[in-house]
Amino acid sequence: MIVVTLVAPGPLSPQLVASLVGTLGAHRADRVDEQATDIYVEGDRRAIRETVFTHIHDAPVDAIVQPARTRRKRLLISDMDxxxxxxxxxxELAAVHDLKPRVAAITERAMRGELAFADALIERVKLLTGIPESSIETLLDTVITPSPGAAEMIAVAKRNGIRTVLVSGGFMHFAEPVAERLGIDAAFANRLIAADGILTGAVAQPILGADEKKVRLLTECEALGITxxxxxxxxxxxxxxxxxxTAGLGIAYRPKPILAAAADGVLRHCDLTAALYAMGIAPNTESSVSSV
Ligand SMILES: [Mg+2]
Structure with missing residues (x-):
């Protein structure tokens, strides 16, 4: 059984739910609350995903498609930046040297998958040479802000017995304080090298990139005795x-096209609390949906 979770940033359109139920030939639709509904349907996960995303098109609603049996999770692992x-x-760090446009252009290409991650990171970190570490504290206090729903998603997940892990191709200088602020259990990221409080323009090896994020997921699963x-x-x-x-449920948040195409759920309209609905947890009541 596949569960299709529809979540809207405001009231979810009953017409949209009804039309999707019809198109899918679904067994049943369970209204979770004003914002969210679960639709249950038998069939091939990929084919259902395709039908759902085509059907909702550009309606202001997000969809997550996954096997109903495994929707409850034990581990939440997330990117930071x-x-x-x-x-x-x-x-933001490059802005200290007035190099934000130049660095941001490289970041954008790397995140789209057009550049090799490690090479692009090394190239950008070189441009940070000479920046004082104290600039990072200033950025954390004045510029860095949690995404909407991030703190609630983490807090509710933890109350539901889910371990939370941050894994970032960015830097521990940011990841550690961000994890602490959000109450995340553990953080993993790259390390900027500094000497006497000044960034040297180097990043510690080995660089944490895409493969290492996947390895971290597998390592965390093994430690918890889960798959x-x-x-x-x-x-x-x-x-x-x-x-x-690799994760049983992959969520793409305001994503680059390459990630949107591969994820089970794509959040373009809702905040991060939509991930709670996906896991069968209604954030407003914290009532749980039983697995099917
Ligand atoms: Mg990112």
């Missing part, structure tokens, strides 16, 4: 692809 927070930290089916992974860019494809 442009997923849990609204910024790309490396671009990747029991994990949800969230991201926005090309370096999240392997992790999002």
């Amino acid at each position: 442009s997923t849990l927070i609204g910024q790309e930290c490396i671009d 990747p089916e029991d994990a949800i992974a969230l991201g926005d860019g090309a370096n999240d692809l392997a992790m999002v494809e």
Whole structure:
């Protein structure tokens, strides 16, 4: 049995639900609350996903398509930049040297999958040479902001017994404080090298890229004694692809096209609490949907 979760940023259109139920020939539709409905349907997951995304087209609603049996999760693993927070930290750091447009252009291409991640990272970090580490604290206080729904998603997930992990191709200088602010259990990221409080323009090896994000997912699953089916992974860019494809539920948040095409759910309209609905948790009441 496949469950299709529709979530809207406001009231979900009953007409849209009814028309999708008809198109899918679905067994049943369970209204979760004003914003969300679960539609249950038998059939091939990929084919159903295709039908759902074609059907909702550009309606202001997000959809997540997954096996109903495994929707409850034990692990939530998420990217940081442009997923849990609204910024790309490396671009904000480059602004200290007035290099934001130049660095942001490289970041954009890397996140679209047009450049090799590690090479692009090394090239950009070189441009950060000479920036004081204290600039990072200033950015954390003034510029870096959690994405809408991020704090609630993490808090509710944890109350539901889900381990939360941040894994970032960005930097521990940001990942550690962001994880602490959001109450995330553990954080993994690259390390900027500094000497006497000044960035040297180097990043520690080995670089944490797409493969390492997937390995972190597998390692966390092993430690919990679960399989990747029991994990949800969230991201926005090309370096999240392997992790999002490997997790039982892969969510793409305001994503680059390469990730949107591969994810089970794409969040273009809703905030991150939509991931809770996907896992069968209604965030407003924290009532749980039983697995089918
Ligand atoms: Mg990202």
